[in-house]
Amino acid sequence: MSVLDTPGLLPAFIAENRPRAHGAGLDLYEYARVTAPLTSLHEWPAAFAAAGRRYRAEAERAExxxxxxxxxxxxxxxxxxxHAAGLLPHPDRAAAARLAADADEAMRRALALLEPTAERVAGEGFAGWLRRPARAGEAGAPVVVVVPGMDSAKEEFHVLAEALLARGLAVLAIDGPGQGVLAATSAPEPDYHHVVGRALDALAGRDGLDPARTAVVGLSLGGYYAAKAAAHEPRLHAAVTVSGPYRLDWDGLVPFVTETLTQRCGSPEAARAFAARIDLTALAPTITLPLLVVEGGEDRIPGVTAATALASRAPNAELLLVPHGNHLLGTALPDWLPTTADWLATRLG
Known part of the structure; x- marks a missing residue:
């Protein structure tokens, strides 16, 4: 039986993802209208995709x-x-791939109209959008690489990107292995620092950027990826983890997480092996660059050791703990987002 068939999960899943929808920039009243008719989580992808098609049709008329x-x-x-339509570990993975492609294409069309200077940046194991701030100094804008998590993609974190752009920072939001448009053709990669390194390689020589000032922000599982990159990639000058794991315990993880990882990794054995490698215990003391660890006090996921441990063991780390924040802190955006964006702007100078 799929986790989607768990009795009573539908209302809990809708409630749990309401802050995430808010953090991703969805209108919460419309979220309520879209989710109200659902009788099963199996209906989630179609309902959210229909909303996406309505906005796409509206955009095409306006254009x-x-x-x-x-x-x-x-x-x-x-x-x-x-993007939100594809959050579930739905058994129709071909349909999930189409949703990711639709999200990617819609974002391409949005940027073509709203930010003509935006560029597609892609390479081995990653694909993303580079967005430049309206104003940059003579040396060019510092660059922040934004890394999504287990079931996320580059289309989710618009609010974060806008906060960084407003402070004069360029943003490269990417999908890596097992994420977004790459989820159908690749599996999650614990050694994500190689992905970040290739993304930084791809920025070399592009106009309006200062490659000597770079940082990474990772959210949820992406927080682990960002910490891994912070330990291994010498071109990074600062890093932020948001709701990232310190380590995973497969046997303690909830079925939603294990089923999602199993689908994206390709098998239960591969998913277990992946989870076993998500552990910062040995790596934390080697992360010497400025590191901001952002955590919500109400973020408690079984099987996940939170990154608060990272803040105590990385030598140049700071902890921003928001007591009433949930996972990804969609319940507390004003309490962490401006501070985090300012922290990055200051560190990148």
Whole structure:
């Protein structure tokens, strides 16, 4: 039996993901309207995809009429709904791949209208969008690589990207192995520092950037990836983890997590092996660059040791703990997002 068939899970899943939807920029009243008719989690992808198609159609009408801002914002909203449609470990993985492609394409069309300077940046094991701030110094803008988590993608963290752009930082939001548009053709990669390194390689020589000032932000499982990159990639000058794991205990993980990892890794054995490698115990003391660990006090996921341990063991780390914050702190955006964006802007100078 799939975790989607768990009795009573539907209302709990809707409630649990409401802050995540808020953090991703979805309208919560519309979220309520989309989720209210659901009778099973199996219906989730179709309902959210329908919302994405409505916004895409609205964008296409506006674009045809020359209403560029409306078209661009509607394409961006469509990307968010298409991404949210694929959050579940749904058995139809081909449909999930189509949703990721729809989200990616909608974001491409949004950026083409709203930010013509945005560029597609892709290479071995990653694909993403580079966005530049409206103003940058003569040396060019510092760059922050944004890394998503287990079931996330580059289309989710618009609010974070906007906060960084507003402070003069360029943003490269990527999908890596097992994420977003790459989920159908690759498995999650614990050695994600190689992915970040290749992304930094791809930025070399691009106009308006200062490759001597770079940082990484990782969210959820991406927090582990960011910490791994912080330990191994010498070109990074700062790192932030948001709701990242310190280590995983497979036998303690909830079925939603184990089923998602099993699908993305390809088998239960591969998923167990992946989880066993998510452990910062030995690595934490080697992370010497400035590190901000952002945690929510209400973020308690069975089988996951939170990254608060990382803050105490990395020699140049700071902890930003928001007592009422949940996983990804969608319940507490004002309490961590401005501070985190300012912290990065200061460290990258």
């Amino acid at each position: 045809a009429e020359g209403r560029t801002v409306t078209a661009g914002t509607s394409y961006r909203t469509a990307a968010r709904w298409f």
